[in-house]
Amino acid sequence: MSVSMGQLEEARRALDAPLFADVAGDLNVSFEFFPPKTAKMEESLWDAVKTLEPLGPKFVSVTYGAGGSTRERTHATVARIARETSLAAAAHLTCVEASREEIDAVAEEYWAAGVRHIVALRGDPPTMGDKFVPHPQGYANAAELTAGLKKLHPFEISVAAYPECHPDSVDQASDIDNLKRKIDAGATRAITQFFFTPEAFFRFRDAAAAAGITADIVPGILPVSNVAQTRKFAGMCGAEIPAWMDRLFEGLDDHPGARSLVAATIAAEMCRKLYAGGVRDLHFYTLNRAELSFAICHLLGLRVKRLAGVVAA
Ligand SMILES: Cc1cc2nc3c(=O)[nH]c(=O)nc-3n(C[C@H](O)[C@H](O)[C@H](O)COP(=O)(O)OP(=O)(O)OC[C@H]3O[C@@H](n4cnc5c(N)ncnc54)[C@H](O)[C@@H]3O)c2cc1C
Numbered sequence: 501m502s503v504s505m506g507q508l509e510e511a512r513r514a515l516d517a518p519l520f521a522d523v524a525g526d527l528n529v530s531f532e533f534f535p536p537k538t539a540k541m542e543e544s545l546w547d548a549v550k551t552l553e554p555l556g557p558k559f560v561s562v563t564y565g566a567g568g569s570t571r572e573r574t575h576a577t578v579a580r581i582a583r584e585t586s587l588a589a590a591a592h593l594t595c596v597e598a599s600r601e602e603i604d605a606v607a608e609e610y611w612a613a614g615v616r617h618i619v620a621l622r623g624d625p626p627t628m629g630d631k632f633v634p635h636p637q638g639y640a641n642a643a644e645l646t647a648g649l650k651k652l653h654p655f656e657i658s659v660a661a662y663p664e665c666h667p668d669s670v671d672q673a674s675d676i677d678n679l680k681r682k683i684d685a686g687a688t689r690a691i692t693q694f695f696f697t698p699e700a701f702f703r704f705r706d707a708a709a710a711a712g713i714t715a716d717i718v719p720g721i722l723p724v725s726n727v728a729q730t731r732k733f734a735g736m737c738g739a740e741i742p743a744w745m746d747r748l749f750e751g752l753d754d755h756p757g758a759r760s761l762v763a764a765t766i767a768a769e770m771c772r773k774l775y776a777g778g779v780r781d782l783h784f785y786t787l788n789r790a791e792l793s794f795a796i797c798h799l800l801g802l803r804v805k806r807l808a809g810v811v812a813a
Pocket of ligand 1: 562563564565566567592593594619620621622623624640641642643659660661666667668669670674675678682691692693694720737
């Protein structure tokens with residue numbers, strides 16, 4: 501990838517100035533939520549949505565549980581966001597254990613509810629560690645799902661990408677071929693799995709560009725405050741957690757406040773480096789908590805925007 505003068509200057513500034521001094525805030529952000537199970541979880545989700553809404557995200561998205569287990573809850577959450585907020589809402593949708601007809605019916609419901617953006621995914625088998633087997637009448641993978649959705653309606657489609665390679669891929673080249681198939685099928689944006697070294701993202705972005713992928717590749721940012729839990733999940737999805745991160749969290753088990761501050765610091769620094777490398781779109785895995793993502797966005801220069809004529813506080 502060629503590096504422009506602007507980027508060199510930016511990189512220099514990142515080294516010379518205090519890390520977060522006067523970052524312009526010229527970023528698009530998006531926030532991912534999961535559908536709540538209980539009334540209490542619903543309340544905290546809604547708090548998170550309301551806290552993050554004034555930052556003016558490009559969109560927010562709601563995940564889809566394994567095997568369609570959250571079908572109704574995902575729909576209810578996306579529909580409520582579309583109905584009650586100013587936010588553009590995207591629904592995640594997977595191919596797991598459903599026929600094409602069933603998946604198409606879910607997509608039709610979204611279209612009817614005014615949802616125009618789908619995050620199209622293959623999904624994982626319901627039992628962790630099993631190999632993915634497509635439903636006999638189903639979509640075999642995310643590329644097929646993307647093509648199927650595009651046949652139904654002109655949805656905006658985002659898909660997943662893996663800077664450190666998807667575990668089912670033999671190598672990165674075939675993983676990038678797979679991403680290209682998804683883009684060629686009609687996706688316009690790839691959102692990455694979380695990662696913890698900016699270099700992993702930059703290498704992946706370069707490899708994707710070399711393969712002719714011109715769609716936006718948006719880094720997925722996971723602010724980690726529970727390393728053990730993240731490590732469990734990272735094992736399944738091919739993301740590496742550097743050993744220094746464990747060491748940073750040592751001794752903080754009984755200090756949730758300190759853990760959050762450390763989590764925000766680590767994630768914000770990575771975002772700052774991504775910004776220095778030209779990244780202007782970031783997708784936050786919020787885990788339905790607003791404060792970490794809000795703090796990171798603030799450090800990156802984002803400020804609350806006026807909402808429909810009122811000053812959002
Ligand atoms: C941003 C993001 C959001 C996510 N949201 C959810 C969610 O809401 N719900 C959920 O259950 N999961 C979610 N996931 C996880 C995702 O479902 C899993 O990572 C899953 O294992 C792969 O899904 P995919 O869409 O990347 O699959 P695909 O792109 O279809 O493929 C995954 C891998 O399978 C192989 N493959 C696929 N097709 C072919 C082919 N034709 N030939 C050879 N190899 C092939 C490739 O190795 C490819 O890398 C999300 C992941 C990300 C990054």
